[in-house]
Amino acid sequence: MNYETPPLLRLCNISYSHPGTSASLLQDINFSINREHVGLIGPNGCGKTTLFQLIMGLLKPDSGTILLEGNAVTKSRDIKKLRRKLGFLFQHSDDQLFSPTVLEDVAFGPLNLGLSPDDARDVSVQTLEQLGLKDFEGRITHNLSGGEKKLVALATILAMKPQLLLLDEPSNNLDPATRERLIEILRGLDLAHIIISHDLDFLAATCTTLYTVQDGSLQRCEQKQVHSHEHIHPYGDYPHQHGT
Amino acid sequence: MISEPFSSGSTLFHCSDARVKVIGGTVLSLVLATTTSFAVAMIGFLFTSLLLLISRPSPGLILKRIATVNIFTLFLLFSLPLTYGGADIVQLQYFQISLDGMRIACLIAIKTNGILFCFLALLATSSTVSLGHALERLRLPRKLVFLLLFSYRQLFVIHQEYLRLHRAAQLRAFTPSNSLHTYRTYSHLFGMTLVKSWNRAERVHQAMILRGFDGRLIPLKQPQLRKSDYLLLASLLLISLILAGFSLNNPV
Numbered sequence: 232m233n234y235e236t237p238p239l240l241r242l243c244n245i246s247y248s249h250p251g252t253s254a255s256l257l258q259d260i261n262f263s264i265n266r267e268h269v270g271l272i273g274p275n276g277c278g279k280t281t282l283f284q285l286i287m288g289l290l291k292p293d294s295g296t297i298l299l300e301g302n303a304v305t306k307s308r309d310i311k312k313l314r315r316k317l318g319f320l321f322q323h324s325d326d327q328l329f330s331p332t333v334l335e336d337v338a339f340g341p342l343n344l345g346l347s348p349d350d351a352r353d354v355s356v357q358t359l360e361q362l363g364l365k366d367f368e369g370r371i372t373h374n375l376s377g378g379e380k381k382l383v384a385l386a387t388i389l390a391m392k393p394q395l396l397l398l399d400e401p402s403n404n405l406d407p408a409t410r411e412r413l414i415e416i417l418r419g420l421d422l423a424h425i426i427i428s429h430d431l432d433f434l435a436a437t438c439t440t441l442y443t444v445q446d447g448s449l450q451r452c453e454q455k456q457v458h459s460h461e462h463i464h465p466y467g468d469y470p471h472q473h474g475t
Numbered sequence: 476m477i478s479e480p481f482s483s484g485s486t487l488f489h490c491s492d493a494r495v496k497v498i499g500g501t502v503l504s505l506v507l508a509t510t511t512s513f514a515v516a517m518i519g520f521l522f523t524s525l526l527l528l529i530s531r532p533s534p535g536l537i538l539k540r541i542a543t544v545n546i547f548t549l550f551l552l553f554s555l556p557l558t559y560g561g562a563d564i565v566q567l568q569y570f571q572i573s574l575d576g577m578r579i580a581c582l583i584a585i586k587t588n589g590i591l592f593c594f595l596a597l598l599a600t601s602s603t604v605s606l607g608h609a610l611e612r613l614r615l616p617r618k619l620v621f622l623l624l625f626s627y628r629q630l631f632v633i634h635q636e637y638l639r640l641h642r643a644a645q646l647r648a649f650t651p652s653n654s655l656h657t658y659r660t661y662s663h664l665f666g667m668t669l670v671k672s673w674n675r676a677e678r679v680h681q682a683m684i685l686r687g688f689d690g691r692l693i694p695l696k697q698p699q700l701r702k703s704d705y706l707l708l709a710s711l712l713l714i715s716l717i718l719a720g721f722s723l724n725n726p727v
Binding site for chain 2: 315321323329339340344352
């Protein structure tokens with residue numbers, strides 16, 4: 232991919248193996264993203280989440296460079312800058328929500344970015360409203376339902392105004408209504424994203440490009456193919472629609 | 476979440492700044508703890524009872540708390556008169572009751588309850604989170620405050636992990652008995668709880684640093700001291716000073 236300006240994020244020859252193992256989990260990964268909507272699929276344990284952790288600087292690659300807007304991310308100052316621009320939504324929202332109330336949790340990031348408490352409160356309330364979570368401010372994070380937790384976790388990230396979202400299996404364990412809502416939200420955001428998911432319909436609805444991790448390397452999937460397959464579900468004999 | 480039943484309300488103490496209550500409560504309880512005078516302990520006890528009344532706690536809950544602490548003082552009330560010795564001894568059938576021991580046990584009971592009431596009225600009327608932030612603003616080491624706030628938050632998470640594992644064991648027909656199998660199972664449960672909580676803590680920490688955390692928890696509410704706070708602090712300190720003065724002049 233050629234860009235006039237350097238892409239927002241670029242991975243150059245990233246390799247990684249878990250400590251204590253000789254086999255590489257990820258081998259020479261090259262990838263760049265600017266404003267695209269990318270989906271990432273692959274079997275369990277193939278290194279998708281590890282790739283996100285490498286990008287966010289939570290793990291250190293064995294070799295290779297990560298470039299943010301053309302600058303190599305090496306020092307801890309660069310990693311901090313990268314973390315301001317990239318938002319990582321964890322697979323389990325429980326790990327992401329740790330403050331007693333929703334407002335405090337959403338305001339945690341903006342406060343750390345140096346916003347005044349008043350501004351942080353405004354940004355948080357605004358973000359919650361944007362996600363359709365008005366009046367959630369005083370709710371206790373622990374008592375939220377799974378779907379609400381996922382949306383609040385997304386709000387905690389969006390409140391920091393990132394330029395790229397990394398979403399780790401966001402549609403897992405969501406009921407159909409919340410899943411639809413998440414799709415609407417992601418489509419409405421003017422943000423680049425990379426989504427890890429096993430839910431192909433979810434990826435088809437939110438992404439334009441698909442990649443797969445196979446045997447440690449990242450491969451771009453072919454464009455959509457028209458195909459048909461047999462399936463079964465209740466009320467299947469009535470006319471109905473599938474996916475988008 | 477660990478419940479904080481006394482922290483919600485609209486009394487004078489609920490509305491006061493946590494810093495004022497921490498300072499006032501600490502000084503007052505220090506005076507009460509160090510006094511050897513019966514009269515000062517009694518006046519202090521009456522004063523803190525008044526504070527407790529002002530904070531209007533729910534009677535059932537408060538009695539439960541008082542009962543818990545007084546199990547300890549009851550133990551002293553029974554044991555000290557029998558074991559303290561001294562000159563004033565009354566023979567009661569087979570037992571030698573030491574009047575000094577009785578006096579000391581009563582003094583301890585009054586002081587303990589006085590301090591308990593002081594903490595229930597002043598500190599329990601703030602949430603742990605605002606107490607933590609108050610301590611930080613009082614220049615306590617940031618790491619200690621962070622430890623307090625996170626232990627409070629994570630204790631609950633660890634307990635939940637433990638309950639989940641325990642439930643899983645119960646669902647597979649585990650009934651505790653005095654057997655090696657039970658001990659082994661419990662040691663596995665505790666071990667797994669530790670490992671799981673550790674992993675969980677690591678993930679939460681990752682989530683925090685990704686959102687710009689650098690060791691400082693910035694509170695969303697930045698309370699400003701009002702006139703009533705200064706007034707409360709002044710009166711608490713004044714009473715403590717008077718009690719301390721009396722205590723020094725009347726050591727018994």
